[in-house]
Amino acid sequence: MYEGAIQDLIDELGRLPGIGPKSAQRIAFHIIQSERVDVARLVDVLRTVKERVKFCTVCGNITEEELCKICRDPRRDNTMICVVEESKDVLAIEKTREFRGKYHVLGGAISPIDGIGPENLRIRELMVRLAATEIQEIIIATDPNLEGEATATYLARLIKPLEIKISRLASGLPVGGDLEYADEVTLGRAFEGRRTLEG
Amino acid sequence: MALYRDQAIVLRTQKLGEADRIITLFTRDHGRLRAVAKGVRRTKSRFGARLEPTSYVDLQLYTGKTFDIVTQAESIENFGDSLSNDYQNWTIASAILEAAERFTAQEHEPALQQYLLVVGALKALAHNTYDSSLILDAYLLRSLSVAGYAPSLTNCSRCDKPGPHKYFSLVGGGSVCVDCKPSAAATPLVETLQLMSDLQTGDWEGAIQSELRNRREASGLIAAYLQWHLERGLRSLPLVERI
Ligand SMILES: [Zn+2]
Numbered sequence: 001m002y003e004g005a006i007q008d009l010i011d012e013l014g015r016l017p018g019i020g021p022k023s024a025q026r027i028a029f030h031i032i033q034s035e036r037v038d039v040a041r042l043v044d045v046l047r048t049v050k051e052r053v054k055f056c057t058v059c060g061n062i063t064e065e066e067l068c069k070i071c072r073d074p075r076r077d078n079t080m081i082c083v084v085e086e087s088k089d090v091l092a093i094e095k096t097r098e099f100r101g102k103y104h105v106l107g108g109a110i111s112p113i114d115g116i117g118p119e120n121l122r123i124r125e126l127m128v129r130l131a132a133t134e135i136q137e138i139i140i141a142t143d144p145n146l147e148g149e150a151t152a153t154y155l156a157r158l159i160k161p162l163e164i165k166i167s168r169l170a171s172g173l174p175v176g177g178d179l180e181y182a183d184e185v186t187l188g189r190a191f192e193g194r195r196t197l198e199g
Numbered sequence: 200m201a202l203y204r205d206q207a208i209v210l211r212t213q214k215l216g217e218a219d220r221i222i223t224l225f226t227r228d229h230g231r232l233r234a235v236a237k238g239v240r241r242t243k244s245r246f247g248a249r250l251e252p253t254s255y256v257d258l259q260l261y262t263g264k265t266f267d268i269v270t271q272a273e274s275i276e277n278f279g280d281s282l283s284n285d286y287q288n289w290t291i292a293s294a295i296l297e298a299a300e301r302f303t304a305q306e307h308e309p310a311l312q313q314y315l316l317v318v319g320a321l322k323a324l325a326h327n328t329y330d331s332s333l334i335l336d337a338y339l340l341r342s343l344s345v346a347g348y349a350p351s352l353t354n355c356s357r358c359d360k361p362g363p364h365k366y367f368s369l370v371g372g373g374s375v376c377v378d379c380k381p382s383a384a385a386t387p388l389v390e391t392l393q394l395m396s397d398l399q400t401g402d403w404e405g406a407i408q409s410e411l412r413n414r415r416e417a418s419g420l421i422a423a424y425l426q427w428h429l430e431r432g433l434r435s436l437p438l439v440e441r442i
């Protein structure tokens with residue numbers, strides 16, 4: 001344990017996602033040894049980002065306006081919504097250029113063990129959107145892990161009575177990998193989601 | 200570095216750095232411990248889905264300074280698919296994992312009986328052997344017993360006077376006779392106490408004949424009793440779906 005300000009900094013950094021105690025200490029000492037002007041710039045961008053960036057009132061994506069860029073775009077297909085856990089997933093899917101509909105960002109996955117239930121995510125907002133607009137298809141693109149699966153299961157059960165087409169992003173073998181290294185769950189999913197070859 | 204092998208249930212995972220995870224394991228021979236799985240979040244990871252909560256795995260690890268490191272993971276049985284495809288079962292599995300973590304106070308302390316209870320409960324849940332809610336309550340009662348907190352369900356927990364008794368007290372350790380009862384005590388139905396006793400002793404034939412109102416009352420008593428013995432309640436328990 002260090003004293004005073006330095007320990008406060010290490011504690012704060014240690015609260016950031018993915019930063020363990022050792023990394024927190026390393027970053028703290030880096031900051032101490034940095035030029036005053038560099039640190040001032042960091043403080044500045046932190047403050048600005050917190051002041052300016054907010055969540056799109058429709059889809060929950062990050063934006064500096066009332067509506068995000070995708071929700072404002074009139075060329076996007078209003079009949080499809082892709083449901084993701086985080087804003088960074090929107091970015092990842094946008095890079096594929098495969099999807100021209102709109103998004104809904106949940107803000108995480110259902111995780112009872114962490115005390116996160118359906119009420120803590122933007123699920124109610126999704127249901128309001130589904131009731132009010134001309135949505136015909138929902139694509140659930142939560143993470144391909146068990147929490148993501150369980151969240152998809154919950155959403156599917158909730159949306160089913162609305163008679164909207166609902167699909168889950170296929171999961172299967174990673175491109176560039178060897179079949180023998182695939183675990184049984186991934187391999188099983190790949191069989192389920194196999195597609196016809198046009199030979 | 201010391202290599203060792205063990206079987207384990209994955210209780211919880213946390214992100215670490217760019218692509219790693221800290222995996223909280225309940226191992227058969229080494230108790231509860233935390234280990235690092237390197238690169239597990241990359242889609243090309245050789246661990247794949249084997250190190251997710253509820254995973255039942257055969258592991259090879261080596262002893263590290265802060266955390267042990269997972270070097271190999273083979274699936275013994277895959278519970279995850281069937282648990283995550285049923286939302287109620289997922290919430291119940293989460294409560295079982297969280298309880299298991301709390302019932303093993305010390306890391307690296309073997310707790311074979313608790314371990315076997317977790318494996319058994321997840322297996323029953325994944326195979327839909329019994330009603331899911333009953334599986335959870337049986338698991339909670341039996342792990343409370345293994346932890347030394349078994350509530351008395353027939354005789355008075357204070358004076359051992361043969362029961363069944365009318366009163367049930369959290370503070371008093373379960374069933375209490377009219378002379379021993381503290382000022383505040385619940386008065387559960389006698390069939391509810393019978394159900395709890397069946398669950399505690401593993402008498403499933405008796406337990407599955409219980410009625411819904413007794414199951415509900417038992418769930419409430421067990422949750423309250425658990426909360427009383429753990430310093431803080433389970434976060435997942437209020438999120439469990441009961442039918
Ligand atoms: Zn938006």
